[in-house]
Amino acid sequence: MREKTVYTLGILGTILLLWNFYRIFLVIPIDALQGDIFRIIFIHVPAALTAYTFYGVAVFASIAFLVKKDFAWDSMAISAVEVGTMFTLVNIATGSIWGRVEWGIWWAWDARMTSQLMCFLLYLGYLLMRPAIAEPQQRGVMSAVLAIFAAADIPIVIMAIRLHNVRTQHPGPVLETGGLAPVYWPPFLIGILSFLLLGSAMMLVRLHQESSRRELDSLRRELHAIQ
Amino acid sequence: MSAVDIINLHFLFFGYSAAWIIMIGFVLLLVQRGRRIDREMSRLKSLVEDKEKEMQKRPAPRL
Numbered sequence: 001m002r003e004k005t006v007y008t009l010g011i012l013g014t015i016l017l018l019w020n021f022y023r024i025f026l027v028i029p030i031d032a033l034q035g036d037i038f039r040i041i042f043i044h045v046p047a048a049l050t051a052y053t054f055y056g057v058a059v060f061a062s063i064a065f066l067v068k069k070d071f072a073w074d075s076m077a078i079s080a081v082e083v084g085t086m087f088t089l090v091n092i093a094t095g096s097i098w099g100r101v102e103w104g105i106w107w108a109w110d111a112r113m114t115s116q117l118m119c120f121l122l123y124l125g126y127l128l129m130r131p132a133i134a135e136p137q138q139r140g141v142m143s144a145v146l147a148i149f150a151a152a153d154i155p156i157v158i159m160a161i162r163l164h165n166v167r168t169q170h171p172g173p174v175l176e177t178g179g180l181a182p183v184y185w186p187p188f189l190i191g192i193l194s195f196l197l198l199g200s201a202m203m204l205v206r207l208h209q210e211s212s213r214r215e216l217d218s219l220r221r222e223l224h225a226i227q
Numbered sequence: 228m229s230a231v232d233i234i235n236l237h238f239l240f241f242g243y244s245a246a247w248i249i250m251i252g253f254v255l256l257l258v259q260r261g262r263r264i265d266r267e268m269s270r271l272k273s274l275v276e277d278k279e280k281e282m283q284k285r286p287a288p289r290l
Contacts, residue, residue: 021243036235040242047246086253090246097242101235198250205257212264219271226278 006204013197020190028183037101040094042184046191047090048116050199052154054084055123057203059151062144074140075210077147078130079203081123087199088120103169111160112170119157122150136217 024042031038058080065073095113100106107113126146133139161170180188 034235035232036239037242039239043243043246083253086249090249093245093249094242097238097245101238202253202257205261209257209261209264212268216264216267216271219268219275223271223275223278226275226282 002204002208006201009197009201009204013194013199013201016190016194016197020187020194023187023190028187034102037098040098042187042191044091044094044098045188046195047087047094049192050195051084051087051091053196054080054087054199054203055119055147055151055154058084058147062147065140065144069137069140071136071140071214072211074143075207075214077144078127078210079206081126081147082206083199083203085120085123085127086202087195088116088123092116092120099169108169110169111163111166112157115153115157115160119150119153122146122153126150 020042024039028039030036058077061073061076061080064070065077092113095116096106099108099113126143129146130139130143133142160166
């Protein structure tokens with residue numbers, strides 16, 4: 001059942017992504033000002049929104065773990081954070097490449113980019129911290145607290161281009177202000193959907209690995225007790 | 228097609244390639260980790276079974 005779900009989500013996500021690429025490269029018109037590099041938005045923004053969705057799942061699972069002390073929630077949190085961090089890296093890499101063409105530099109230390117980099121580093125810290133704590137209960141609690149704490153950066157990333165007193169080089173918000181032409185909406189939304197489907201498949205695989213890892217720990221304890 | 232358009236296309240290619248490389252790299256990492264866990268699982272299971280068989284073969288202590 002689990003394998004079927006993973007394959008279904010993965011195949012559906014890949015088909016949607018490939019169909020979307022066909023539309024992005026061969027159907028939709030190029031942007032008059034930016035030219036072809038504009039097409040990077042259909043991977044750059046969906047990657048960020050998908051990452052935030054998975055970070056949201058991680059926060060929910062972390063709170064549930066702190067309340068119920070059930071390790072299934074801890075597994076869900078680590079799985080979601082790992083997938084979210086991967087999509088954040090996609091977002092940062094594609095944004096940097098877009099910036100090289102539009103601004104002539106790979107990186108600008110403006111509010112949006114710096115806060116997004118901080119978000120990536122905080123969750124990378126979460127992933128690096130976990131193996132360093134041997135005691136499972138302590139590891140779960142520390143990880144949950146860090147996952148919730150790191151999520152506080154996400155509103156800062158979102159608000160970085162909306163606040164008037166913050167200097168930023170990043171383009172202003174176009175989604176909710178009607179700045180995106182109607183012809184660009186379908187590939188944009190399909191991009192988000194395909195990333196969400198692929199991310200969910202990856203998260204399910206990771207979730208299974210975490211439960212196997214817990215089983216490994218109990219086998220090790222059993223072996224130790226026999227000896 | 229102008230030189231600027233060609234540069235644009237090159238960087239667009241780099242952008243999409245980077246995204247694919249990161250995603251495929253992550254999937255490969257998951258596959259590798261899964262295999263390592265499966266190997267360790269079967270090794271530990273056979274070790275536990277061996278130890279249990281060994282325990283059963285041992286004579287019961289005399290009272």
